[in-house]
Amino acid sequence: MTKRFGSTTALDDVSFAVRPGRMTGFVGANGAGKTTAMRVVLGVVPEDAGHVLWRGSPLDLTSRSSFGYMPEERGLYPKMTLLEQLAFFARLHGLGSEEGRRRGRELLQELGLGDREGDRLESLSLGNQQRVQIAAALVHEPELLVLDEPFSGLDPLAVDAMAAMLRRRAAAGVPVLFSSHQLDLVERLCDDLVVLDHGRVVAAGPADDIRRDRTPLRYRVVVEPDAGFLREEGLRVLDVDGARALIELEPEAAGDLVAAEQRLLARLTRAGAVREFRPVVPTLSEIFREVVR
Numbered sequence: 001m002t003k004r005f006g007s008t009t010a011l012d013d014v015s016f017a018v019r020p021g022r023m024t025g026f027v028g029a030n031g032a033g034k035t036t037a038m039r040v041v042l043g044v045v046p047e048d049a050g051h052v053l054w055r056g057s058p059l060d061l062t063s064r065s066s067f068g069y070m071p072e073e074r075g076l077y078p079k080m081t082l083l084e085q086l087a088f089f090a091r092l093h094g095l096g097s098e099e100g101r102r103r104g105r106e107l108l109q110e111l112g113l114g115d116r117e118g119d120r121l122e123s124l125s126l127g128n129q130q131r132v133q134i135a136a137a138l139v140h141e142p143e144l145l146v147l148d149e150p151f152s153g154l155d156p157l158a159v160d161a162m163a164a165m166l167r168r169r170a171a172a173g174v175p176v177l178f179s180s181h182q183l184d185l186v187e188r189l190c191d192d193l194v195v196l197d198h199g200r201v202v203a204a205g206p207a208d209d210i211r212r213d214r215t216p217l218r219y220r221v222v223v224e225p226d227a228g229f230l231r232e233e234g235l236r237v238l239d240v241d242g243a244r245a246l247i248e249l250e251p252e253a254a255g256d257l258v259a260a261e262q263r264l265l266a267r268l269t270r271a272g273a274v275r276e277f278r279p280v281v282p283t284l285s286e287i288f289r290e291v292v293r
């Protein structure tokens, strides 16, 4: 999909997929285009080119109304009680009033707000209002979840509650797409990633694959008695500190990583006692800095 606002190209031929049962983290710097992409998926803004497919078919109103969306600018009614509010959103999606109330109650329980159902939204803390906002996105049991920064402003316990809730939906087969700047959280929660940079997808797919494909092959080793000799071994030694060293394999090693690792390990054991040998898995923050200019 492509979307322009005047001379700004917010989305430049963006293409990615979300899959059933998987949590997809949508990351990118401020202004990268995440919110715009989510709005296009939900039909809130029209795309200029391209299209969004749901189960292989172009989106229509029925499929869109089966989606759950938590927008960036939260939109609840401050004076309504929590339960009225959820029943209202349920009605918008075609549920009957009793069914809406039942679902609303269940969700409030799940979110730890069961005893507040009769309170007005405005009397809740911002973090608790955010829990209600997620409940509003879930009340019609959506078939796809699209959440814009669902974790921003939440305390660690609320983050855990929200994360568990999303995981349960994913485990039930719902594709979950959420944007976040909290990369440690994205790393912890996501199966798949989509990284946007200036309106383009710069990485997409299973998080493990992105990590493996994008990063140098580095190993943390601890050898006896001192790692200094490794430099004379003709290895790419990035760092030595007493018995510890950081070694990088040539990029070609990725072709047959197991063999290359075993060769490296054999060289190390020939030269001394190996106490520790482990691949260094880069953090998502490191990958992010690498792929985002």
Ligand SMILES: Nc1ncnc2c1ncn2[C@@H]1O[C@H](COP(=O)(O)OP(=O)(O)OP(=O)(O)O)[C@@H](O)[C@H]1O
Pocket (backbone or CB within 6 Å): 005, 008, 009, 010, 028, 029, 030, 031, 032, 033, 034, 035, 036, 037
């Ligand atoms: N309604 C609009 N009118 C004009 N420009 C817009 C509009 N909406 C978005 N843009 C522009 O499109 C680009 C992408 O914005 P978008 O809000 O999608 O980014 P984002 O990745 O969600 O950013 P953030 O992480 O800051 O929320 C930005 O340059 C933004 O200024």
